[in-house]
Amino acid sequence: MLLAMMAYVWVLYYPQALFQHSLTHRNITVYSETKIDSRWKNVIDQSLSLIQDSELIETQPKINVFLVANSKYRRLESLLARPVLAKASQNNVFLNGDIYLNRIRIRGPVLEMHLIRTLAHEMTHCLENARYGMSSTALDWKREGYAEYISHLRDRTAPDYRLSTLLEQYESHIADSGSSSEWMKISDGVLVPPLYVRWRLLVEYLMDVKGMSYDQIRTTSVSDAEVYYELRQMIKQKNGK
The missing domain is CATH 3.40.30 (Glutaredoxin)
Structure with missing residues (x-):
């Protein structure tokens, strides 16, 4: 046996x-x-x-x-x-x-x-x-957010792409569908769990705005909620709200 x-x-x-x-x-x-x-x-x-x-x-x-x-x-x-x-x-x-x-x-x-x-x-x-x-202890928001960040390279480097637009799209989806929604359409033929969109937003903000490496993200003690709040505050300031 x-x-x-x-x-x-x-x-x-x-x-x-x-x-x-x-x-x-x-x-x-x-x-x-x-x-x-x-x-x-x-x-x-x-x-x-x-x-x-x-x-x-x-x-x-x-x-x-x-x-x-x-x-x-x-x-x-x-x-x-x-x-x-x-x-x-x-x-x-x-x-x-x-x-x-x-x-x-x-x-x-x-x-x-x-x-x-x-x-x-x-x-x-x-x-x-x-x-x-394989025994990596990185939190899901870091691991999955980073994988989403990397796999959406072409979206992120498109001339008309804005991080703030993706954040608005995510928040609009949550407002319309609720936090229990399983899938979110972010572009033609691309469906992603809403949580993965949120986690990508966090990693993208930390890497592209704050200049952190993934090694640094893995070891930071800052929570996903704190990063999300900081991201939203930055977007509000840029929009003059």
Whole structure:
């Protein structure tokens, strides 16, 4: 029984043998039970271009991407865990949805998300795992906020982008939908949990306005509520309110 349990856990952490097909491009290997479309190379290139902005990229590991929807791996994992659309563990990214490469989307039972941003978000967690270890004690608002900050590089660097506009969009969504709302649309085809938007706002403020590094954010004792208050005060002063 013990050996069977150990084998089960091993397969969950190192599931490569469960997949018949793989495609390696740069430092990323995609695994699937069906033949892998060559357009994945473009998805990898675009995802890597987003995470190049991360200060953690110096520890960039080799990353495995597993397409687990309707796979043997997902059926094994279901004995222990509820399905999520995307997650990262060690240097592994698990995508549990239908992939539409023509529209660059990943669709789960409940929602559809942007494939490249989703992959870049999970890759950022892999970078963090490589730098700080799997037992990282960083709070969710720091870890998830940083992954959102990195994966939305193109939005943040667009000529017409303003941090204050995203804050207004977030607060308007909360006012209209309530704090229990599960998803928030921040741009075409991009749905994000509202909390992730809030956490990205905090990290973006600390990094782009206050000039903090992610290492500094991880070790700061300032709470998310204090950072949010400070951000709102700064925006009010700029708007002369």
